[in-house]
Amino acid sequence: MQNKSQGSIFVRIHAPWQVLAREAEFLKIKVPTKKEMYEIKAGGSIAKKFNAILQKLSSPLQPRVPEHSNNKMKNLSYPFSREKMYLYNIQEKDTFFDNATRSRIVHEILKRTACSRANNTMGINSLIANNIYEAAYPLHDGEYDSTGEDMNDRKLLYQEWARYGVFYKFQPIDLIRKYFGEKIGLYFAWLGLYTSFLIPSSVIGVIVFLYGCATIEEDIPSREMCDHQNSFTMCPLCDKSCDYWNLSSACGTARASHLFDNPATVFFSIFMALWATMFLENWKRLQMRLGYFWDLTGIEEEEVSSEHSRPEYETKVREKMLKGSNKSVVQKLEASTPEDDEDDEDKLTWKDRFPGYLMNFASILFMIALTFSIVFGVIVYRITTAAALSLNKATRSNVRVTVTATAVIINLVVILILDEIYGALSREWGCSFSVPKTEQTFEERLILKAFLLKFVNAYSPIFYVAFFKGRFVGRPGSYVYVFDGYRMEEAMCAPGGCLMELCIQLSIIMLGKQLIQNNIFEIGVPKLKKLFRKLKDETEPGETNSAHSKHPEQWDLDYSLEPYTGLTPEYMEMIIQFGFVTLFVASFPLAPVFALLNNVIEVRLDAKKFVTELRRPDAVRTKDIGIWFDILSGIGKFSVISNAFVIAITSDFIPRLVYQYSYSHNGTLHGFVNHTLSFFNVSQLKEGTQPENSHFDQEVQFCRFKDYREPPWAPNPYEFSKQYWSVLSARLAFVIIFQNLVMFLSVLVDWMIPDIPTDISEQIKKEKSLLVDFFLKEEHEK
């Protein structure tokens, strides 16, 4: 028990061998048997040699961790059973189960021990929730920065993993798992695999970008746009204050947009869709492999998930029972053995849950609406500011730059703020409305909700730029106006095409988000918290100081660390980044490079956090990354569609192809720019929208605008022309072909790569037959 005013009181719990053995048998923990270690097969002789060379080459990249050397050996393991003690090689009973396993067993016991006097709740979680205990945590192995010779796992992890100095090394996954348990081990294994998968895609992304740079001079449309001899007189971009302008003045953006809008991008986005599939498939394989080495192959779903009710659920049920107290509550409570679980009153029915669901649903809808309205607000800001600025002559010249820059920064700031708010909200009260019964359903729902909010928040401005911007501006002579007279001109894309703007938006949001979140929220905030805590400690001088002055005990040290709050924020950050890398890769091939740079830092940052700044988490056993995998594969599927639309609708790829093969006289893109511009008779401009005091040197009769419309002299002027419909057909046909082709290829890749690596599945089979042999032998010897 603990009392704040008199300092903290700690209860250290130790499990004796009998308890460990009993619990290990119930939990079906697999332990190594006496059976000699056997070598994992490494394929044929050529493969062996190749592997040896590879190992030699990569040896400076390997962390210097003892477990890592005998990577190829594995003990035959079997669920612990007290009746089969002869099977296991028990030398010392205190260390037969490793640190993480022991802490897991203790935690399991604490979790299910009923505390019948205090509130009739089950387990330590309820006690913590009711503020009876303040915290329960396993102890760290020792200090990570002690200068002495004594080596512990924590120090080893710090030296070989959790420093920026070792950023080029592989992660000591087995040691991480040994120290932190399977769940955190899987997270770092996943993060490592993701980071290493980013390497090839970064390389190809850079190549695609360089290809764009190299072919910039050969790009006929941008050369035509820059050619001053082809003077296309464009219609004014805003009413009154804007003048006619020459297309060649947009030469710069046209050339820049070629960097991203070239045929290589199409292949890159196909590549990235397959890359996402490959990544997921390889993760499944790695997961299986780790599961095999970590002896998780046998455990079933139900054993892993905690079967205990959440404290909040129990509280709700109790409240309900107190309300409907026509039966004796006490009797009811005392008789709550598993048998009468069937009684309706013990559970929350649909009626009890409904208000919660409704509130939940409403709050999510509200938050999504909030996000959308902010996106819309930024659009309105752009339109009004642009109108206001263009009235002032001094600021007119750099209106577009000013407006775009401020708008993107506003977007970024809003995203960052809402991200934190949503994160906090879904942690704090997103849960309290709906009351799922068990920890796992609860966690999955929470993750899904948080993901939905963060996804909408991070991507809605980008989706707007990619698919909606510039589609509702109308045409010269009949522009769309909003709010009594503000023309949607800001919603029109820059002359280089919307892809350029998408690219700018994407890069600023992605880079800004990563830099700011990494630096401020992950490095800065914890430092501040620490500082704050220190200050508080100093203002409260008590026996804490005396504890500090003496050699402090491990529990004191650990208590001063931050509590571990789950892996959700870490996964979430990476998943949102995965979205940036895959969803719009067609418009920004450099995204994987930036993601790679970020992740190299991220791995060590997270590692440092876990080793030095957090209390040791309870070792949780799990065989997969759960719902994150489904979210990842959902994003992967969605990215196929979004890339198809980016290429078909946002980029100029399809119109160019159509022009080249249907309209061009000589099969080249010469004349493409002219083809995409429609004519407008300036005499048809509405009264009061003509440019005031035009400085344009020629007499203007027709101005041009980017659209496929019938010319003024056609029988149906300004209707969509046949070109418009044929290009639209081509765009849509491209979407269908791209989507189905890439989906088919993904299924093929999925099918070609077996989920279980061949060597592992053979090994599992072999292990089974060995186990039977071993059993027969041991039985014989008995």
Place this chain on the structure above:
Amino acid sequence: MQNKSQGSIFVRIHAPWQVLAREAEFLKIKVPTKKEMYEIKAGGSIAKKFNAILQKLSSPLQPRVPEHSNNKMKNLSYPFSREKMYLYNIQEKDTFFDNATRSRIVHEILKRTACSRANNTMGINSLIANNIYEAAYPLHDGEYDSTGEDMNDRKLLYQEWARYGVFYKFQPIDLIRKYFGEKIGLYFAWLGLYTSFLIPSSVIGVIVFLYGCATIEEDIPSREMCDHQNSFTMCPLCDKSCDYWNLSSACGTARASHLFDNPATVFFSIFMALWATMFLENWKRLQMRLGYFWDLTGIEEEEVSSEHSRPEYETKVREKMLKGSNKSVVQKLEASTPEDDEDDEDKLTWKDRFPGYLMNFASILFMIALTFSIVFGVIVYRITTAAALSLNKATRSNVRVTVTATAVIINLVVILILDEIYGALSREWGCSFSVPKTEQTFEERLILKAFLLKFVNAYSPIFYVAFFKGRFVGRPGSYVYVFDGYRMEEAMCAPGGCLMELCIQLSIIMLGKQLIQNNIFEIGVPKLKKLFRKLKDETEPGETNSAHSKHPEQWDLDYSLEPYTGLTPEYMEMIIQFGFVTLFVASFPLAPVFALLNNVIEVRLDAKKFVTELRRPDAVRTKDIGIWFDILSGIGKFSVISNAFVIAITSDFIPRLVYQYSYSHNGTLHGFVNHTLSFFNVSQLKEGTQPENSHFDQEVQFCRFKDYREPPWAPNPYEFSKQYWSVLSARLAFVIIFQNLVMFLSVLVDWMIPDIPTDISEQIKKEKSLLVDFFLKEEHEK
């Protein structure tokens, strides 16, 4: 041992209790414990009442099988362990393991017993493959048609399941599983679920059809077509011998095609896509439920699959070792313990397998090419026959009917013949080229190959009609000619649209295939075989007769039955039917009805076959239907795309919508027919293709044809018009929207329906905690 010339010799194998117990422990067979049966929860009190009423109502539909009454009770079960004998309620050791389990254990032993003298092969399968034994089968329980009072499971199955008289009853799935094992039990459970899922889709299909019938009078386009006042003079359908014709003469087909080409069909195809997802989801749930009741929840994949090498594989390896005999072969063979499995020579390497793969691939390609060429041959037949017949005046009037009817029948016959050939081929030698190691990989590959062939065979004529027919005919004045002067006119669809022809093709092939395959191949051929066998027996009078005259033993009776050859043909037939039901449901909403009628018979037909005509199969334990599920879900996904294309491309749904909302003056379909017909100036018909001695009553200056092309007086005559491109855009946009919407809904349905039924997952958790309590109690009592 058995010697044909002296009659058959039988070895009857019986397993004593010790062997059964040992093997049961190794195989981790779950058996009921002493723990009292507990009731499966049936939800709240309302649900209970509802269930009771439902049960009362359905009681005449329930088979009268003893096990069926205590459906709600289940024994707590635990893997058999000889050390925990006190857990189980062993009254009589002979019947503690049931019939199927005992036969499974014996089969497992026979399979892995090494027969070291004879050819160094492993197990009974090799001995059978090498013709040392002729067959190995478990015995049937007794006679199914004995008139006595003694009841056995076989007789019960026959009376309550395997007769047409009980076609309306549910299947006694538990009894089937008890008698035939899990694998066959799952097949019939699957077939039953599929059949019951066909009921709602049949009902809705009939409603959609009736809706078509009811609205036939209100359909404006077909009324316009039938109106003799709107005389559209159509261009001749063939060169020279065909005359101009009036569109109103195609009134009948136009009205008929409305039956299937109406908006209700679109909703029906969305419904069917979701239906397919629902079916698969419900199957997963049923599979989980059965797995729970049949105690399959714990078994892992590896335990189920047979881990033994196939005899063919062993033979190949032996051949290879004999060839490369630089080592002593005998020594090698004797030392083949698991340890030196790693040696390269014991396995077939990539090089050994490559020729097999190549041959396999080539043969599949060849067979697919054969199928395609037959489809193409039928097209050629249609074109040439039509041309030949239209030369002859007497036959000219009913050319189209004759040609279409004969062509479809040829298609059907070819499909039936190739179906049998492919089935036989892939059974016989499709395997012998590639040599996979284990039975399961082998079976899966074989199934995939056979499925590919059968799929191509059954659907290629339908795909041709749906998506290719009528697209390559050219236009009047520049028709496409094949083979020096045969016009592709037969490739043009009948005036009612291609959907009508697709519907005819589909219904004839589906019905014909089902009727003929059911009647001839499944009823007729086995009868013929029996007859043949009887005749052979009579010509060989030996001691068989004497055995017959005495009371014959069960093994004699069973030996005279057909051997069991696996479930592949049964599944395959149903899967191909599933394809008919889902892939083109947009064109033939009655498909589910016909499938339902067929399946009601099919269930009893298969049941009869298993109970009366086949030797009893070895009970195989499996927890799912394996690759068939993947094939089903693949067809389900593919059906979304194919239906999207059928609605968008084959039917007139989209052009009508486009006309109604973009071109129509008053928002109705009046004038639609005129809109879809282009003009052609008959003076531009090529020399020699004008109709000879035209009987058309008017002077024809322009004839009309169905296409969206510019009129002769436009600046670019006969080019595709703007309408063409806008309709094409609409069609493609529809495909994108339909596909993504339906896929999204399917994912939603998939996600909303939990794979494990809630009651089962709760039950499993409860069972686990009960098991722990039970253990603790039993341990205490010890």
